[in-house]
Structure formats: C-alpha cells, structure tokens
Amino acid sequence: MMENTSDRSLIFERLDRIRDSMAEACLQCGRRPEDVTLMAVTKTVPAERVNLAIDWGIRLLGENRAQELCAKYDGYQLKRENIHFIGHLQTNKVKSIIDKVDMIHSVDSLKLAAEIDKLSAAHGRAMKILVEVNGEKQESKSGVYPEDLPGFLDELGQFSHLQVCGLMTIPPVAQNEAEKEKFFSKVFQLFIDNKAKKTDNINMSVLSMGMSGDYEAAIRNGSTIVRLGSAIFGPRL
Ligand SMILES: *Cc1c(COP(=O)(O)O)cnc(C)c1O
Numbered sequence: 100m101m102e103n104t105s106d107r108s109l110i111f112e113r114l115d116r117i118r119d120s121m122a123e124a125c126l127q128c129g130r131r132p133e134d135v136t137l138m139a140v141t142k143t144v145p146a147e148r149v150n151l152a153i154d155w156g157i158r159l160l161g162e163n164r165a166q167e168l169c170a171k172y173d174g175y176q177l178k179r180e181n182i183h184f185i186g187h188l189q190t191n192k193v194k195s196i197i198d199k200v201d202m203i204h205s206v207d208s209l210k211l212a213a214e215i216d217k218l219s220a221a222h223g224r225a226m227k228i229l230v231e232v233n234g235e236k237q238e239s240k241s242g243v244y245p246e247d248l249p250g251f252l253d254e255l256g257q258f259s260h261l262q263v264c265g266l267m268t269i270p271p272v273a274q275n276e277a278e279k280e281k282f283f284s285k286v287f288q289l290f291i292d293n294k295a296k297k298t299d300n301i302n303m304s305v306l307s308m309g310m311s312g313d314y315e316a317a318i319r320n321g322s323t324i325v326r327l328g329s330a331i332f333g334p335r336l
Pocket of ligand 1: 140142163185186269310311312326327328329330
C-alpha cells in the first residue's frame with residue numbers, strides 16, 4: 100500500500116511540475132496555456148498507473164503499439180475519444196485499433212492512409228489523422244520528407260473518410276538543445292506553409308511535437324500537443 104501511495108503522489112507531483120513548465124514556456128512566447136495539450140504516452144505503463152495520471156487531470160493518452168493498446172483498453176478510465184495512436188502503424192494492425200482511437204498521428208504512406216480510410220468507412224465515421232514528417236530526412240526514420248509534403252497532402256485530400264488535422268514529428272535523437280530548437284522551428288514553418296495552401300479537405304490545426312526532454316522548446320515553436328512518457332511515469336524499465 101505504501102508503495103502505491105508514493106507512486107501516486109510522485110505522478111501527481113511530476114504532472115504539477117510539467118504543467119508549470121508548460122505554462123512558463125507559453126508565457127515566454129505569448130501563447131495561451133489552453134492552446135497546448137499534454138498527452139500522457141503510456142507505452143510499458145500498466146493501465147492502473149495510467150489511471151493515476153487521469154485522476155490528476157490527464158485527458159489524452161498516446162499509444163505506440165496496437166497490441167498493447169488492445170490489451171490495456173478495457174482497463175483505462177478514458178475511452179476512444181481521448182486516445183490517440185502515435186506509434187509506427189503497420190497496415191495489417193489498423194483493424195485492431197480503428198474503433199479505439201480518435202486520431203492517428205503517424206500516417207506516412209498512401210497505403211496506410213487507404214487502409215485507414217477503408218476501415219473508417221466501414222465503421223461509418225471519418226478518422227482524424229496527422230502526417231508524420233521526417234524533418235531531417237533521416238533514412239532510419241519513418242515520415243514524409245518536407246519537399247514531398249504538399250503532394251502527399253493533396254493525395255490525402257481525396258479520401259472521404261480521413262480528416263487531415265496537421266503534422267507530427269520526432270526530432271533526431273542526437274540533437275543538442277540549439278539543434279532541436281532549430282528543428283522544431285523548421286517543422287513549424289512547414290506547418291504554416293502547408294496550412295496557408297488550403298488544400299481541399301485539409302484543416303491544419305494540430306502540430307504534435309515535443310517529448311519529455313524537449314517539450315518546452317517544442318511549445319516555444321508552435322506545438323499544440325506535447326507527448327510525454329517518462330517525465331510523467333518515470334524511466335521505462
Ligand atoms: C515514447 C514516445 C514518446 C514519449 O517519450 P518520452 O521521452 O518518454 O517522453 C513520444 N512520442 C512517441 C512517438 C513515442 O514513441
């Protein structure tokens with residue numbers, strides 16, 4: 100019991116501190132705190148611990164693995180409307196998550212988009228999606244290259260059961276703080292440029308970037324969803 104009590108208060112304290120830092124980052128750049136959403140990334144964290152974060156006000160969960168989401172879904176105190184898929188998604192796994200998430204952040208191929216569109220149609224609703232951008236063109240990473248983005252968005256506009264809401268990105272791991280700041284600013288510019296194009300059927304309003312180590316810099320550069328795992332739940336074992 101003792102251990103549970105301290106784990107609970109530790110998660111609450113971490114969330115309080117994160118919210119303070121987020122508010123501070125907003126203040127630094129003249130943004131409103133309510134314009135940035137804190138997502139709790141749940142990978143490897145049991146549902147009971149995820150529910151502690153929900154007790155302390157978390158209203159958005161981020162899921163990396165289809166199988167893990169399916170296993171934990173019934174244990175969560177939040178359901179589909181408050182769950183986003185953020186991990187790399189294989190086409191054959193879309194079926195298992197389509198009725199469990201409200202948005203998919205990691206769309207980076209037409210094949211994946213077509214599958215999401217098809218299954219969403221079968222469920223009688225449109226799926227919100229973000230396009231994952233590979234901002235530094237790293238070969239080892241998934242995501243659409245910046246120069247391919249306008250063409251890709253045009254093609255996504257053809258799908259009647261996809262609602263394109265914006266962009267998501269993951270910075271290269273090896274970057275220092277100054278490089279990360281530059282990276283985020285570059286992706287923000289991409290976001291703004293493609294928003295200005297007003298492609299049919301596309302409403303660019305969400306920019307998903309920033310994790311435990313760099314969320315303040317992401318907020319200063321226009322992020323609207325920060326995805327935090329270890330800063331909330333502690334190091335992953
Ligand atoms: C794991 C993960 C996060 C959270 O990482 P932390 O460094 O633990 O905050 C965010 N986004 C994605 C896509 C992830 O896989």
